[in-house]
Amino acid sequence: MKIDWRLLAIVITLTLIGIVRSPAAAADKPAAASDPNTLASPKSFASIADPQKRSIAYFTELSKVLTHQRCVNCHPSGESPRQGDSRRLHQPLVVRGVDGYGRENMRCGTCHTNANFEQGRIPGNPHWHLAPAEMAWEGKTPAEICRQIKDPKRNGNRSLNDLIDHIGKDSLVGWAWNPGYGRKPAPGTQQQAGELVEAWAKSGAACPQ
Amino acid sequence: MKATRREFVQWAVASGITLGVSRIGAGQAAATPPGFTARETLPGRGKWTPELGRIDGVAKATGAKLYASDFRAADLPGWPSETSHALLVRCADATHIYEGFDLARLSKIARPAVVVTADDVKHAKIRVPAFYEGDLFCPAGKTPTYLGQPVALLIFEKFDAFDQARLALRDGQFLRFGKETGPVEGSNYGAFRFTRVAGPTPDDPDVYSPMQAGWISPGFLESSGRPIWKPLPVAKGGDYVKGATFGEEIRKGLASKDAGLLVLDREFETQSVDPMFLEPECGLAWYDTSSQKLETVLGVQSPFETTESLAFLLGEASPGFKPKVIDAQFAYVGGGFGGRDHTPFPLYVTLAGMFYPGHAVRLAHDRFQQFQGGIKRHAFKMRSKIGIDRTTGKITAFAADHVLDGGGMMNYSPSVATVGATGALGIYDVPKVDVTTVAMHTRGVTAGSMRGYGTLQTMTALETLIDEVACALPMDPIEFRRRNALPPGGRIMTGHAFSVSTRTKEILSKLEKHPIWSRRAAEKRQAKPGFLVGTGVAIATKDYGSGADCSLGRVEISPEGRISIHSDAVEMGNGIGTALVNRVALHLGGRADEVTVAQVDAFDALELVKTGDPFTMAQAAQDEGEKNPRWVPEISSPTSASIGAHVGTQAAAEAARILYRFGLWPAAIALWGIAPNDPRTKQSDEAYWQDDILIMTGLDPLPLKKIAAKAHAMKVVTGVMAHAFSRWAWAQATFAIHGESWTADIDALAVRYGSDGFTRLSRSSVAFPPTDYNRIGVAFSSRCGTLVRVEIERATGKLRIAKAYSALECGQALVPEVVVGQSQGGFAMGVGYALLETLPPFEEGPGNGQWNLGQYRIARGSDLPLHDLEIEVLPPLPKEPPKGMAEVVMIPVVPALLNAIFDATGHRFRSLPVTQTMIKDALA
């Protein structure tokens, strides 16, 4: 078993490299995956025959979003969020607090109002808060995030279907594609990200190794 | 080393502009809002004020309008009711040709009422003061000289238009750039060499010193602008060759393979940082076309220089741009740290007012712009070589080369270079020294004055090097310092001795006996698992004063015994107002309830004149000038270089002494009924104040109120105005007051009798310090030593300062709480500089307009040992005057931290800041 898995991983890796480097790549082909600012559509992975490999490919593409600063900054490994494209520690220093909305004397909503406020260069959303500690993605590989995101204990007790909605439709998640002045948006669109989650979930939700 | 200034009064007359004549006084009718001066006069007549605390305490704790940023036109009586707003557009590119901007971007929203560009300034015949030489605005068709250079001033009638425009224009797409040219080349701002060879014994004269031979500069390599340090034929004159030959000899000695000599050769780099005062620069200007008067409200450390610069700016301007009168008003300052001394910002405020006549215009940096356009601290690259006799443990020779990044405008670069170089030996006594320094022009944001002024950089390099020497010998680091400390009377690098107390050994003993030091081995052993503990020590000396320091002071007493003080010194948090009150109270018994600071126009009765630059003046020019009893080498100087206590209070203190001696004392004699021939009339020094009661043994105690009323009734002296000048020694003059001869450390004097106006008294003789004192570099200095213990988490590199202690000496502390407060603040700024703060050079740095406090981390409370920081101020020596201390308290903090990090980790960091990541990587 051990050897098999390792071989499989190598095969997948080689396959992915092959796909990425395919000269036949068109706009909706996975070749676009090399562009960190866009997302490839699920159908561009149709050429991958092996369902598991294809599922992994969906997730690998999705991981461009999940590891993006717009997401990771508020899925931090510690108690404090990060900030900006440089992922610096949030200034002023704020902490998650018991409910993810900050400590009593410094609540998220104090500064982050219902929408981005451009004059103050500050992002906003009615639900602005930090992901719980068990949902921390900072410093993790796509493979680690994949296993975590499938684990109800570490994904906010969500089913795979819930994840399709959370990533594809949630308004706070959607902020990542409309982050306001001075912040780079997450790649692609929220809808594309949702489609990738859906394709991944429906193809067995396989994880890269 | 300042830029040459023109003669003040002569110029003002020649250009036909009157400076600062009108005041909106405290005597305004109650119905109108209080005038600017009334608001800035604290604590305020008849206002309740706590016994303890600063004179500005109540105003600052209640949100009173005080800072330049607090004022709008509607707050100023006589001004228009509305405030217009200006936007200074700066470029974030200094490698492409600037081609202009496109106002069409503003078509849908607010359009500016007025646009000011390089062309407009040229047409209006605006002149740039020499200190700010260069284009005020980058003209279209030229590559900007530096990142953040202004290209235009947009003036909007209404705030809403301004507010919407600044939002629309901030993305950097507003300006058009063309062909890439690379950065604009410029020659360096100054290069100097300080070489000293001591005589065979300390009693012998030096073989060679800058004091004897004058300061020397090398010739330049034309291609790069870099100086050639070798004594090559292109050097400017023979002086350089002589000094450089001694210098090269010293370097040869350090390169010899003498086994008895320990030689260390090390590089050290420091970063650019921002003063990060909390109040961004701002100001108001209003040009009233009917009276042709320009009024400004500004907050700077150098009000007199600003006034002069504004007058020069507009002095030859076209009709409509040349006011008849400039009334520059200066407010309390929300932090300075050097960054508001000689800043170009007031020039732009003034242009905003002049180009929108009849409107009150406000110009204010936001924080992004303050990072982009505000004065920075110089980044240094240093290489130091030190030689130590292994047997005696004495330093035999020191050589160093410094390169400073001066940024886009010269500003104070040459001066920072020389102060850094002459401070490079810290507290040490070294017989052979050779230090070269050069300040380079680059396209970075302009660097200038900031707390520590070059010596923070060079002494950090030195004190970490000394720590390494002590380890290498090996010798206890405090013992090594004691053995090599410059003794009182010993000569520094320039060949001169400090003329004030040098209490190095006392400070070293304090450090040695402190538990942080004595327990250092035990604490290291007892480190928690996973943590490293280390202790570091460092000591610094810092000059205070610049070599041409002035003080203007005016003290008056009312018939009711109320004291008022006027001063040209600036309150920027330094507590100068409170220091003035305390120093005057020593002579007059009572605490003043009206103190007005940052005033340059309250001293017209002195009728002062000057002729040239006090720093570069020839002796003959001074000899000629001083024949005029109204002449002084300089009229007013910035509040900088830690001079607040020593210089800033001097004129007021001397004025108070005269007020007592020729006003209150004769009144007291009269009240006591002492006959004129009674010997007790001569014993004014025997009486003393207990609060506001004058006590004289054997006589009735007299309340100040009663004495003051009598003084007014007798029409004796009730007000005194004085000027003092220091070039590493006070100018001293003699005056005839009331028929008596009075000699004091002042050079100009006016007095008021009863309720009359002030009358100028001509000095009968004067002794100005000789002009070659300009070669001294520094004669006044204070000492501070710091101990820190750090705890570093091995896995993460996270550093915590567990305990810290600073011991300092500053003569008589005028406001002891402020001295301690400044020391605590200096500690925090030292921690920021050592561990947190950094601004990368050029395009990634603040000149790109995208920097704010998110990326730029200054120390916050949780970075500091708030409950474990001990400050000890040594009591003054008998009769010791106040000494400057605001800079020295920051310096040893930085090397002490680095030495502690070495002690904990075994790694010597040679660049700043030392971040958590760097420590983590070093431990990996």
Add this chain to the structure above:
Amino acid sequence: MTTLALTINGRAYGPIEVRDDLTMNDFLREYLGMTGTKYGCGAAQCLSCAVIVDRPDGTSHTNPTCIVPASSFNGKTIRTIEGHAKNGELTILQKTFIEHFAFQCGYCTPGFLNEGQVLLERLEKSPVAHADLDITIGEALDGHLCRCTGYVKYHEAVRAAVLTEPTRFLKDSAQ
């Protein structure tokens, strides 16, 4: 444009139409001329612009004003540094700030004063143990930046204010 009506230091302001992109800081400083509330960074990173917001439930919190729309304050009740003293009588905290030389240039003082005041009021409702006082003050003030003082005297002044009436602010004041 949005209609804004609010209470500042006990006095009603508005209704007034304000632009949606007007910051609360500019509303106070440019529209009302209330410059006791400072502008420091425009990015909620120094907190010199923080005011006190009094919630309907009787609790209060500080709020930076430089990065939030003025319109978000509609219907709210706030306090600024100008409103602490009543009839010229300073609050305990204003007095300890002055007596302890808490500030130097004073530009960050409005934020520290408001934060300290909110802390005192919170402690009055839910006192902490004497042993936890320093850490409580440290956490409360840590967001505020000061460049002059090194923070020590601000902390001392808040501590002193608490200790003027320990029974009011501390659980175990007898100790």
